[in-house]
Amino acid sequence: MRASQEDFESAMNQVKLLKKDPGNEVKLRLYALYKQATEGPCNMPKPGVFDFINKAKWDAWNALGSLPKETARQNYVDLVSSLTSSSESSTQVKPGADRGQQEYENLVVTSEDGITKIMFNRPTRKNAISTQMYQEIMLALKAASKDDSTITVVTGNGDYYCSGNDLANFTDIPPGGVEEKAKQSAIMLRDFVGTFIDFPKPLVAVVNGPAVGISVTILGLFDAVYASDRATFHTPFSHLGLSPEGCASYTFPKIMGPAKSCFSFQATEMLIFGKKLTAGEACAQGLVTEVFPDSTFQKEVWTRLKAYSKLPPNSMRISKQVIRNMEKEKLHAVNAEESSVLQERWLSDECINATMNFLSKKAKL
Numbered sequence: 001m002r003a004s005q006e007d008f009e010s011a012m013n014q015v016k017l018l019k020k021d022p023g024n025e026v027k028l029r030l031y032a033l034y035k036q037a038t039e040g041p042c043n044m045p046k047p048g049v050f051d052f053i054n055k056a057k058w059d060a061w062n063a064l065g066s067l068p069k070e071t072a073r074q075n076y077v078d079l080v081s082s083l084t085s086s087s088e089s090s091t092q093v094k095p096g097a098d099r100g101q102q103e104y105e106n107l108v109v110t111s112e113d114g115i116t117k118i119m120f121n122r123p124t125r126k127n128a129i130s131t132q133m134y135q136e137i138m139l140a141l142k143a144a145s146k147d148d149s150t151i152t153v154v155t156g157n158g159d160y161y162c163s164g165n166d167l168a169n170f171t172d173i174p175p176g177g178v179e180e181k182a183k184q185s186a187i188m189l190r191d192f193v194g195t196f197i198d199f200p201k202p203l204v205a206v207v208n209g210p211a212v213g214i215s216v217t218i219l220g221l222f223d224a225v226y227a228s229d230r231a232t233f234h235t236p237f238s239h240l241g242l243s244p245e246g247c248a249s250y251t252f253p254k255i256m257g258p259a260k261s262c263f264s265f266q267a268t269e270m271l272i273f274g275k276k277l278t279a280g281e282a283c284a285q286g287l288v289t290e291v292f293p294d295s296t297f298q299k300e301v302w303t304r305l306k307a308y309s310k311l312p313p314n315s316m317r318i319s320k321q322v323i324r325n326m327e328k329e330k331l332h333a334v335n336a337e338e339s340s341v342l343q344e345r346w347l348s349d350e351c352i353n354a355t356m357n358f359l360s361k362k363a364k365l
């Protein structure tokens, strides 16, 4: 059911009654959703870089892209409802407490109704994964593997699910030079993907919008992938002078089936030629479990997940082990091989030129 104008107005009133300050990130998100719901896509000129407050507001609104007004209204109502219920029943997981450090900068992690939700939270960069964010995702997954929840969900904030690796990661060159950078990146990539391979609980992706690069390839390591019909799935590795990671060189041909050859033409079209799939196409290829209309996506998916989260947790874990364990060794070997091939690719002219073109705004996907 969609949120009515009445629900929206009631949510606006509830915001004024919140007992606790929800913090700047949430306030910006509320502002952006309100503007999108009432005025549509961002129509203001971009404020100057030193006009910090208005720039942050503009960025948050602009990050919603062409999100439909009805979806923004629904998301606003859902967000307010999560804020009001969070003061009663949910816990905002403070990973800093586990780590004895600060909270995550690029993720919002919450635990409620037996579900730990890890939300990518860099909407102004389309949730591109920075070096710090890779570390935070690994920490959040490790914490989720030990917490009381039965299911772990990964999703994105804003109009994108995730735009893949942050292409600016490669501008931060250590004293050892580019070779050292490539080596460090390969180690981080192997650890990152390894965390998904070994994750012990049911892991679900709620793909709220377009997904690019590594955020697509690791979907083959999830247990269910629910997608909005706004989502697309794009692995432009050749365009970037790269090669597949996330075990996709192994999982995608398996998932998409050897239709006409043992290597699956569907998988190679994505991984070699960078064909972008719609959510419907990805579902037909087996990469997505089910596609939902964007207007009812959040409501339908969370209703279903809440029902699943009430199933016996040990049974779900053990079933996952039975399904996955036979493949684990192979997946770790594939991960090591893909990471080592990429270590070389990152030093190639093809990759360096493609990255420079993107960073100097000469190219986009």
Ligand SMILES: CCCCCC/C=C/C(=O)SCCNC(=O)CCNC(=O)[C@H](O)C(C)(C)COP(=O)(O)OP(=O)(O)OC[C@H]1O[C@@H](n2cnc3c(N)ncnc32)[C@H](O)[C@@H]1OP(=O)(O)O
Pocket: 065, 124, 125, 126, 128, 129, 163, 164, 165, 166, 167, 168, 169, 185, 186, 188, 189, 212, 213, 214, 215, 236, 237, 240, 242, 245, 358, 363, 364, 365
């Ligand atoms: C290091 C260890 C592991 C590496 C693993 C290997 C992983 C490989 C991959 O993931 S390959 C895929 C890499 N991703 C991309 O190539 C996507 C690049 N982005 C784009 O092409 C576009 O931004 C877009 C199509 C995703 C969205 O276009 P649009 O809707 O027009 O939005 P903007 O381009 O204006 O985006 C807003 C803002 O965000 C910045 N941004 C978006 N994605 C990335 C990114 N992946 N890396 C860095 N920055 C990104 C974009 O530049 C804009 O910034 P600006 O406001 O202009 O400063």
